[in-house]
Amino acid sequence: MxxxxxxxxxxxxxxxxxxxxxxxxxxxxxxxxxxxxxxxxxxxxxxxxxxxxxxxxxxxxxxxxxxxxxxxxxxxxxxxxxxxxxxxxxxxxxxxxxxxxxxxxxxxxxxxxxxxxxxxxxxxxxxxxxxxxxxxxxIRVTQPRDMTGVLLGTGIPFREDQNLDYYLRTLSVLLPGTAGVRRAGAASLDLAYVAAGRLDGFWEIGLHEWDMAAGVLMIQEAGGLVSDLKGGSDYLATGNVVAAGPKVFKGMLQRLNPVVNRA
CATH class of the missing domain: 3.30.540.10 (Fructose-1,6-Bisphosphatase, subunit A, domain 1)
Structure with a gap:
């Protein structure tokens, strides 16, 4: 070590x-x-x-x-x-x-x-x-072929400075066809669970750098991908993050594309 x-x-x-x-x-x-x-x-x-x-x-x-x-x-x-x-x-x-x-x-x-x-x-x-x-x-991320039957993690906005309506639009496009969404209440663990294959993917808006810094490195080192909701690399600054194995990651971004471009 x-x-x-x-x-x-x-x-x-x-x-x-x-x-x-x-x-x-x-x-x-x-x-x-x-x-x-x-x-x-x-x-x-x-x-x-x-x-x-x-x-x-x-x-x-x-x-x-x-x-x-x-x-x-x-x-x-x-x-x-x-x-x-x-x-x-x-x-x-x-x-x-x-x-x-x-x-x-x-x-x-x-x-x-x-x-x-x-x-x-x-x-x-x-x-x-x-x-x-x-x-x-x-540990390694999971490798589903597409979004069918995947289990996603998330965090639901609860602070006044977070955009709940925007979040609900992301939920509405990501949920269909999956096995469901879990909101466990600790983003660092959610990200670690993606790295360990317990969740197939994760997304959230309005996080802080300390919520996700360790977890996103874990996912990358476990073979996964991490970006902001538009596919960019400034997730630590924006607090908006998507993370998953390669194919689920691609599928999540494709589904999110019309939502983030309309925001």
Whole structure:
């Protein structure tokens, strides 16, 4: 394992311990609204501090982009992209679908990524050019021939700054002929599930970079493709993402084309 990925794994597991330790004390947690229906807890912040502590102990000069504390440092080469608890709403409701997501960008390019599910103790990891793994076993995207019978993942907009009507139009063109759509509530895990072949494809609008940085690298290293809804490469900036194995990816973009061109 690459030394940088090893630090990401160590940091993710440390954060996972914080998260699990407080999971049976949900009624005592301090919860704040970042905006309507978008929550942050003291556990998010504790887990983030633990991740940054582990990273900076090994690499004190590296820059950080984290969900709760924002940007720290200005290292010209290395920046860590962190979501300490993706799926906070699930966590607060006792739904065991949440994860720690950590990625490392080198000169602006994603190089390493970890998504850690502390409940199931599943560690998804990837390094550029070295493939993707789940608990140290190689994973690959599925390879359906077309959209027939595929299972898709998604996230339904819930914030005021997201365009629900636009999203519903994407849903209406992607759903027909598939085996259905799952909305589990943690984008990082949804993306990791695509990489592991548990979902055949995924799309969402209005994500943040920390929601998807680790997951999209995993999919690419597992043989999949990732783009924005128009097939472009600025998904980390726009927050709009499509991801799947090659043929499903092509089919999703074809179906989305009339929707995104009309937007």
């Amino acid at each position: 690459h030394p940088l990925l090893n630090i990401a794994v160590k940091a993710a597991r440390a954060a996972g311990q914080v998260i699990v330790r407080h999971a049976d004390r949900l009624d005592t947690l301090t919860v704040q609204d970042k905006q309507p229906n978008d929550f942050v807890t003291e556990v998010d912040r504790m887990a983030e501090r633990e991740i940054i502590r582990v990273i900076h102990r090994a690499y004190p000069g590296h820059a950080i982009l984290a969900e709760e504390s924002g940007t720290q440092g200005s290292h010209e080469e290395f920046q860590w992209v962190i979501d300490p608890l993706d799926g906070t709403t699930n966590y607060l409701h006792g739904i065991p679908q949440y994860a720690v997501s950590i990625a490392l960008k080198q000169k602006g390019r994603l190089e390493h990524g970890v998504v850690y599910d502390p409940v199931k103790e599943e560690l998804f990891a990837a390094s550029r050019g070295a493939g993707a793994t789940l608990n140290n076993r190689r």
